[in-house]
Amino acid sequence: MSEMLKNHRTARCSCRNVEFEAIGAPIASVVCYCDDCQEGSRQIGLLPNARPVQDPDGGTAYILYRKDRVKCSRGAALLKNHKIREKSATNRVVATCCNSAMVMKFDDARHWVSMYRVRFQGDVLPLQMRICTKFRPENGDVPSDVPSYPTFPLKFLAKLLAARVAMLIYR
Numbered sequence: 001m002s003e004m005l006k007n008h009r010t011a012r013c014s015c016r017n018v019e020f021e022a023i024g025a026p027i028a029s030v031v032c033y034c035d036d037c038q039e040g041s042r043q044i045g046l047l048p049n050a051r052p053v054q055d056p057d058g059g060t061a062y063i064l065y066r067k068d069r070v071k072c073s074r075g076a077a078l079l080k081n082h083k084i085r086e087k088s089a090t091n092r093v094v095a096t097c098c099n100s101a102m103v104m105k106f107d108d109a110r111h112w113v114s115m116y117r118v119r120f121q122g123d124v125l126p127l128q129m130r131i132c133t134k135f136r137p138e139n140g141d142v143p144s145d146v147p148s149y150p151t152f153p154l155k156f157l158a159k160l161l162a163a164r165v166a167m168l169i170y171r
Helices: 035-045 154-169
Strands: 009-012 019-022 028-032 060-066 070-074 079-082 090-095 100-106 112-116 129-131
Touching: 028 154, 035 060, 035 079, 035 090, 035 100, 060 154, 129 154
Parallel strands: 028 129
Antiparallel strands: 009 019, 019 070, 028 060, 060 112, 079 090, 090 100, 100 112
C-alpha cells in the first residue's frame, strides 16, 4: 500500500453531513493555547448545538496538514468561515448543519490547514507538543504528557518550513 493511502484520514462533523479528507503524513499534531485559539474555540462553543473543541485546560488540539493535501469531500455548501476579528486572516471553518468546528485556514499565503483533532475518528496521529502555553488560562494546568513550549518552538517552525519546501519540490 502506498504511503499516501496508508496516511489517509477522514474528519467529520458531529452529524456527519460534512467530511474532509486528508492524505499523506501530517505536518504536526499540537495543542495550541494562544489567545486567538482560546477565543475562537470559546466562540464556536457558544454556537447553538455546538460541541466543545477546547480541551478542559484551555488548549485546542489540531492536526496540521499541507493545504494541498486537504479537501472537503462532502458538504462544502454547509461550510461557513468564522472570524474572531473582522480583519483577521484566520478563518475557523464551521459546518453550519451542527456548528462543528472543522478546520482553521488562512486568507494569506500560509501553506497549511489546521484540522480540529476532535473531528477525526479512529487512529489519529499522537499528540506531539503543546505550543503557546504562556497564554494558558490561569487555572489551566498544562499536562506533561508531551513537550510544552511557551511560544512557537523551533522544532514546530522547522516542521512547517519542511512542509513548505516539500510542496515546492514535489508538486
